[in-house]
Amino acid sequence: MKAIRQIFGGNLRQYGMSFALILLLIFFQWRTHGIMLTATNAQNILNGYSYVLILAIGMLFVIITGQIDLAPGSVAAVVGICVALSIKNWGFPWWAGVLFGLLVGIAIGAWQGAWLAFVGVPGFITTLAGQMLFRGLDQYIGKAASVPVPKEIRYIGNGYLPEWGPNTGLNNSTLLLGVLALVAIVALEIRRRARTLKAHGTAVPLWAMVARLAVMTVALGYLTYLFGSGRYGTSFPVTGVILVVLVLIYNFIATRTTIGRGVYAVGGNRAAAALTGINTKKVYFLAMANMSFLAAVAAIMYVGRSTATGPSDGVGWELDAIAAVFIGGAAVSGGVGTVIGSLIGGLVMAILNNGMYLVGVGADLSQMIRGLVLLVAVAFDLYNKTQGRPSITGTLLRGLHIRERGEATGMERPRAGVAQS
Amino acid sequence: MSDGPVILEMKSITKEFPGVRALDDVTMTVRRGEIHAICGENGAGKSTLMKVLSGVHPHGTYEGTILLDGQDVHFANIRASEHAGIAIIHQELALIPELSVTENLFIGGNEVATRGVIDWVEARRRAIELLARVGLEIDPDTAIKNLGVGQQQLVEIAKALAKDVKLLILDEPTSALNEDDADNLLDILRSLRSKGLTSILISHKLNEIAAIADAITIIRDGKTVETLSVADGTVTEDRMIRGMVGRTLESRFPHHTPHIGEPFFEVRDWVVEHPQIPGRLVAKHSSFYVRQGEIVGFAGLMGAGRTELARSIFGRSYGTWLGGEILIDGQPVSIPSVPAAIAHGIAYVPEDRKTLGLNLLDSIKDTIVSAGIARICRRGVIDLEAEDAAAERYRTAMRIKAASIDVGVSTLSGGNQQKVVLSKWMFTEPRLAILDEPTRGIDVGAKYEIYGLINELADQGKGVIMISSELPELLGVCDRIYTVFEGQITGEADARTATQESLMRQMTDTATANPTTTVTR
Numbered sequence: 038m039k040a041i042r043q044i045f046g047g048n049l050r051q052y053g054m055s056f057a058l059i060l061l062l063i064f065f066q067w068r069t070h071g072i073m074l075t076a077t078n079a080q081n082i083l084n085g086y087s088y089v090l091i092l093a094i095g096m097l098f099v100i101i102t103g104q105i106d107l108a109p110g111s112v113a114a115v116v117g118i119c120v121a122l123s124i125k126n127w128g129f130p131w132w133a134g135v136l137f138g139l140l141v142g143i144a145i146g147a148w149q150g151a152w153l154a155f156v157g158v159p160g161f162i163t164t165l166a167g168q169m170l171f172r173g174l175d176q177y178i179g180k181a182a183s184v185p186v187p188k189e190i191r192y193i194g195n196g197y198l199p200e201w202g203p204n205t206g207l208n209n210s211t212l213l214l215g216v217l218a219l220v221a222i223v224a225l226e227i228r229r230r231a232r233t234l235k236a237h238g239t240a241v242p243l244w245a246m247v248a249r250l251a252v253m254t255v256a257l258g259y260l261t262y263l264f265g266s267g268r269y270g271t272s273f274p275v276t277g278v279i280l281v282v283l284v285l286i287y288n289f290i291a292t293r294t295t296i297g298r299g300v301y302a303v304g305g306n307r308a309a310a311a312l313t314g315i316n317t318k319k320v321y322f323l324a325m326a327n328m329s330f331l332a333a334v335a336a337i338m339y340v341g342r343s344t345a346t347g348p349s350d351g352v353g354w355e356l357d358a359i360a361a362v363f364i365g366g367a368a369v370s371g372g373v374g375t376v377i378g379s380l381i382g383g384l385v386m387a388i389l390n391n392g393m394y395l396v397g398v399g400a401d402l403s404q405m406i407r408g409l410v411l412l413v414a415v416a417f418d419l420y421n422k423t424q425g426r427p428s429i430t431g432t433l434l435r436g437l438h439i440r441e442r443g444e445a446t447g448m449e450r451p452r453a454g455v456a457q458s
Numbered sequence: 459m460s461d462g463p464v465i466l467e468m469k470s471i472t473k474e475f476p477g478v479r480a481l482d483d484v485t486m487t488v489r490r491g492e493i494h495a496i497c498g499e500n501g502a503g504k505s506t507l508m509k510v511l512s513g514v515h516p517h518g519t520y521e522g523t524i525l526l527d528g529q530d531v532h533f534a535n536i537r538a539s540e541h542a543g544i545a546i547i548h549q550e551l552a553l554i555p556e557l558s559v560t561e562n563l564f565i566g567g568n569e570v571a572t573r574g575v576i577d578w579v580e581a582r583r584r585a586i587e588l589l590a591r592v593g594l595e596i597d598p599d600t601a602i603k604n605l606g607v608g609q610q611q612l613v614e615i616a617k618a619l620a621k622d623v624k625l626l627i628l629d630e631p632t633s634a635l636n637e638d639d640a641d642n643l644l645d646i647l648r649s650l651r652s653k654g655l656t657s658i659l660i661s662h663k664l665n666e667i668a669a670i671a672d673a674i675t676i677i678r679d680g681k682t683v684e685t686l687s688v689a690d691g692t693v694t695e696d697r698m699i700r701g702m703v704g705r706t707l708e709s710r711f712p713h714h715t716p717h718i719g720e721p722f723f724e725v726r727d728w729v730v731e732h733p734q735i736p737g738r739l740v741a742k743h744s745s746f747y748v749r750q751g752e753i754v755g756f757a758g759l760m761g762a763g764r765t766e767l768a769r770s771i772f773g774r775s776y777g778t779w780l781g782g783e784i785l786i787d788g789q790p791v792s793i794p795s796v797p798a799a800i801a802h803g804i805a806y807v808p809e810d811r812k813t814l815g816l817n818l819l820d821s822i823k824d825t826i827v828s829a830g831i832a833r834i835c836r837r838g839v840i841d842l843e844a845e846d847a848a849a850e851r852y853r854t855a856m857r858i859k860a861a862s863i864d865v866g867v868s869t870l871s872g873g874n875q876q877k878v879v880l881s882k883w884m885f886t887e888p889r890l891a892i893l894d895e896p897t898r899g900i901d902v903g904a905k906y907e908i909y910g911l912i913n914e915l916a917d918q919g920k921g922v923i924m925i926s927s928e929l930p931e932l933l934g935v936c937d938r939i940y941t942v943f944e945g946q947i948t949g950e951a952d953a954r955t956a957t958q959e960s961l962m963r964q965m966t967d968t969a970t971a972n973p974t975t976t977v978t979r
Contacts, residue, residue: 074622230883232842235844236847293839294838295832295838295840298831298840301820302820305818305819306816306818306819309776309813312769312796313828314773314796314800314829315828316797372817
């Protein structure tokens, strides 16, 4: 275990979920007689679920602040219809339609963020209202009709990277992406090791780094092969490229920027964050605004894939996103969660769904199983956290805890869900 | 009255928390029908003793015996002690604001219920009866939120009476009341005493104790010092103060030679209103100054308004600012927010580390850089190497005991947590450090280290404001001490000449305080 940790870093929780993900893939690969891990199916999974994973990224930040957003599905519906109508009826070029859609998303996000941050209406209420409000607005604008979108939008939701150059047996765009990613990973890894050495004088042993890079190379090589070996004209999908770019950007925001630190600080202890000089209102506002922005991105991908808008676009999306975030290890009480964790959580749900579909499990049973998986994943998480970190039980118990006056001895009163070791 | 039969005996009560002995062989005897006062400094163990008595700390978590009416009692929880006839009224009222007086009085319902169904007609009849006993002439259907604090306090007492209470414990019942309400409350207690009710009164207001108590138990550092009988006629406030503070100043403080420069930070005529209660002032025209290299103490009892004053200065992070100005280097400055306060070189280390000072999910490293994060950032992106370097520097300088800077702050001891919080604020390179109860809840050895760090800050030419409820600490560490009482600065003393007695007098003396507690806006 120690060796694994040295190779990969990170925490047990993320291993748990990554491990579950790999097990799921193997299981379904066996049950579907190899259909699970074919190029076509892998491409389908990304095209079919990228939008949920992108929503999960936005939802993660909202949940870290200790809030929840119930509206992204409705927001996506409004954005979808705005994009489609602006192109079809108002004569916008496709890119202007996309831009318009993103602006609508940001505007709606600002609206919701303002109610939460500046009026103080809890996120649950603000966005429950938003869910109804924007679902209604979608139907009002779209008149419940289906509006088609042009081929450029369809490319965003269902397109593939071009074929070019010599015949390598793989899609060359995919191959290029794989090689670039490998170079970037190796370069970053070497740079990080050098910097850590300089700062601390010690770093992970060289063998561990080499082992890690070897594992990554194999994984990356396999993915390149998997996505690149499909029928002619297919590649790593455009939706996947958008997803990877967003994951990289938001992971950077979460781990390396002051605004990211602010989000964790507000979720971890709002009063302390305020006394530390963090603008808590700004954090809430940005988290909400960003969620709706990403809902707009997801909406454009989704209408592109479905080639037209429809009155039930986005119904229930928020719940998939919330499930992904919690399976990915976020805490209901806020302050805890990672972009990568949420991505893995979303993939677990996506592969379950896809795998059961392939095996022929009905939608009814599939839904039940996914519900149980969410329950068990969070329960497992709780079990792991009983020794320390805040958890759902901690949050619930905190409400029951009798408030005591801390005058007596200045004794450190145990707070439910917080480590006392 | 002090010669009635014994109703309660607490014998050799010892209660330990990890690392601290809160109560050490405390013994106390209460006679039926008396008002028995408990006094002692903040942290002396008064509330812990009452928590032992009322079952908040259940039987088995302490040593010693409690005899109620001669019976050895073992309370497993608060319900058990209530069942035995002990009711405790906390400083923070436990009434539900949205419900009516009747509903609050019978919140458990058992007294007026048959097989779980509440008879509201009977409840209302008994509510009127109970309210009459505490001298309240109000409609029992009034919602609690529409009552004043004094009336709410009386409803709490009525609630205790509804349960056939034998022994009523009041924890600082008058601290939130104005003088009229406080007098009224004391009158009610007297009349209840004449009807045979026994009460235990915890209060910081020594004049009240002198006026009403039949017997006084003084606790100091978790030990019973003495029990005085008021009937002797020898108990004066001075006598009580001597009992409360009478310990020696051993070598608990590191030696320090101050190098005091010019005044650089000044607050004039500062007025702040309570954030929830309009008209109630938590700072009343306070004026003070701090010199470079000087450690200025703020002494006052809990609730005197020291924390409120400090936080209102720290970017108006408490209450509503009504007036007054802050001058830095003689220039008036506007500090309307916490970031502005940090930018002006003010740091505030809060009294409650866990709820206001720390994000317990964070590592040492994240915490140390959190307030001064702009120092290790370029265009909003954190330089992780600079972060590590800064955290390591403070871990060494502040002697934080931890395996690494990546360790979670929740796993540290109180003293080390406090050092992390101090590091967090030193990283902002402040000119004025406001330390609110910096040694609360940490052990003696760690306290000594914190005192040393405070002296180092002063030696760097920074101004330090230290708020503390422990007078020996203020006398041992500070150069100059202000006393605060009910939101007002009641005195200023040179720490070399001040005594605990003189400070305590200014901290409790109503004569010097302005009697008006409200203003019209």
